[in-house]
Amino acid sequence: MDLPVEFIAEIKNIVPDFEAFISSFDNKPSRAFRVNTLKVSDEVLLGAMGKREAVPYAEHCYYLGEDEKWGNHPFHHAGLMYMQEPSAMATLSAFPVKGGIALDMCAAPGGKTIALSGMVDCLVSNEVNPARAATLKGNIERMGLKNVAVTNFFPSEIEKYGEIFDVVLLDVPCSGEGMFRKDETAVREWSKAHSISCVARQKAIIRSADKVLKRGGTLIYSTCTFSKRENEDVIDDFMSEFDYELVEPRGTVADFTAYLTDRRMRRFYPHLASGEGQFFAALTKRGGGESKPPKATKRASDKEVDAFLLDTIGKTLPYSEHNGIFYVPALPFELSGKVALGGVRIGRREGKVFKPDHNFFSAYGSEMYNFEPSEEELSRYLHGEELFGDRVGYGAITILGGAIGGFKGVDGRYKNLYPKGLRRNQ
Numbered sequence: 001m002d003l004p005v006e007f008i009a010e011i012k013n014i015v016p017d018f019e020a021f022i023s024s025f026d027n028k029p030s031r032a033f034r035v036n037t038l039k040v041s042d043e044v045l046l047g048a049m050g051k052r053e054a055v056p057y058a059e060h061c062y063y064l065g066e067d068e069k070w071g072n073h074p075f076h077h078a079g080l081m082y083m084q085e086p087s088a089m090a091t092l093s094a095f096p097v098k099g100g101i102a103l104d105m106c107a108a109p110g111g112k113t114i115a116l117s118g119m120v121d122c123l124v125s126n127e128v129n130p131a132r133a134a135t136l137k138g139n140i141e142r143m144g145l146k147n148v149a150v151t152n153f154f155p156s157e158i159e160k161y162g163e164i165f166d167v168v169l170l171d172v173p174c175s176g177e178g179m180f181r182k183d184e185t186a187v188r189e190w191s192k193a194h195s196i197s198c199v200a201r202q203k204a205i206i207r208s209a210d211k212v213l214k215r216g217g218t219l220i221y222s223t224c225t226f227s228k229r230e231n232e233d234v235i236d237d238f239m240s241e242f243d244y245e246l247v248e249p250r251g252t253v254a255d256f257t258a259y260l261t262d263r264r265m266r267r268f269y270p271h272l273a274s275g276e277g278q279f280f281a282a283l284t285k286r287g288g289g290e291s292k293p294p295k296a297t298k299r300a301s302d303k304e305v306d307a308f309l310l311d312t313i314g315k316t317l318p319y320s321e322h323n324g325i326f327y328v329p330a331l332p333f334e335l336s337g338k339v340a341l342g343g344v345r346i347g348r349r350e351g352k353v354f355k356p357d358h359n360f361f362s363a364y365g366s367e368m369y370n371f372e373p374s375e376e377e378l379s380r381y382l383h384g385e386e387l388f389g390d391r392v393g394y395g396a397i398t399i400l401g402g403a404i405g406g407f408k409g410v411d412g413r414y415k416n417l418y419p420k421g422l423r424r425n426q
Contacts, residue, residue, distance in 0.1 A: 061086070078404040103169065121147065133150060144403065149343060159211040174230050179277070216286075222279060236261075330343035
């Protein structure tokens with residue numbers, strides 16, 4: 001691979017074993033996936049996919065072979081797995097994160113959000129770009145996450161909520177040097193000027209994060225670049241102004257990474273471990289005040305929604321309503337403004353008719369009547385066709401016990417409720 005001359009000049013005195021680092025760019029990029037344990041166990045999924053090598057620094061994560069393609073497989077449609085670059089998995093494995101309310105400020109496409117959602121009580125997953133926010137929302141729905149809300153704010157707009165978050169994750173926009181093997185566009189678009197412009201954005205984003213993080217909370221900063229100015233220098237500049245302390249990373253992650261200026265700020269290099277490129281550091285906030293959370297979510301009541309919940313999952317849930325859409329809130333408080341997903345959508349009213357939402361079947365499918373189709377029936381379902389069975393009423397189509405989508409049984413036919421935009425084209 002022909003790397004930018006100016007990039008080589010900048011990185012030459014930073015990377016250990018520089019010649020091996022440069023040679024690594026001629027290798028294929030590393031690929032991996034995370035098992036979605038909300039829907040399937042590692043044992044069951046690997047039993048169906050075939051055994052493979054575990055990513056040593058991240059739980060429930062496994063390497064993929066160079067030519068493996070799973071993006072259109074039923075396992076992927078059902079949200080049993082999430083493909084992710086291996087070094088990106090290290091960020092949240094490196095530091096102790098548990099409980100509370102979290103914010104992923106630059107979240108798309110969602111790999112780190114998916115990992116973080118399993119570590120905290122509830123999570124606001126934010127993405128400023130509307131198209132990328134739509135991708136983020138789709139991934140969260142596919143994985144069946146119940147505790148994640150999706151917003152579409154600029155980082156500065158989130159400041160209005162005050163210091164309400166226990167954890168803030170910043171996977172900030174960067175010059176993308178760690179993605180060179182994976183994306184040739186990143187090589188072509190790289191320039192020192194672009195890297196310098198990224199620094200200005202990164203410094204603004206991390207200052208917005210400080211305004212919403214509680215005292216004693218954890219701020220996790222990461223990039224997919226090797227640039228010192230975008231990594232250690234941003235952290236050093238921030239800590240010179242704000243009262244934070246760096247967190248010691250777990251040894252399991254430190255064993256596969258290196259550091260440049262401080263052992264608590266880690267660098268993942270493609271020639272030292274199987275992965276691409278990542279920088280990450282965690283900081284604990286010493287100073288700061290306390291803010292009251294926004295107002296509590298207003299609960300709704302609707303006879304048809306109650307009847308639907310009792311019929312499908314045998315219980316009612318606390319739910320809210322917004323513009324005719326009923327949903328199970330992901331947060332204990334109300335978000336306002338550019339909210340793409342406030343929780344798990346149960347369904348909506350169209351006139352006097354209640355129509356359930358795919359999001360509900362993906363998230364709560366394991367709690368309702370399940371129909372596990374044959375391989376041929378599954379293919380037909382993913383193409384939008386009806387199936388046949390004795391169930392009267394709603395149920396979930398599953399594979400390996402994980403819900404893909406819903407159906408409605410009427411007169412021996414299972415009406416297909418899998419959204420048209422998600423169906424296979426061939």
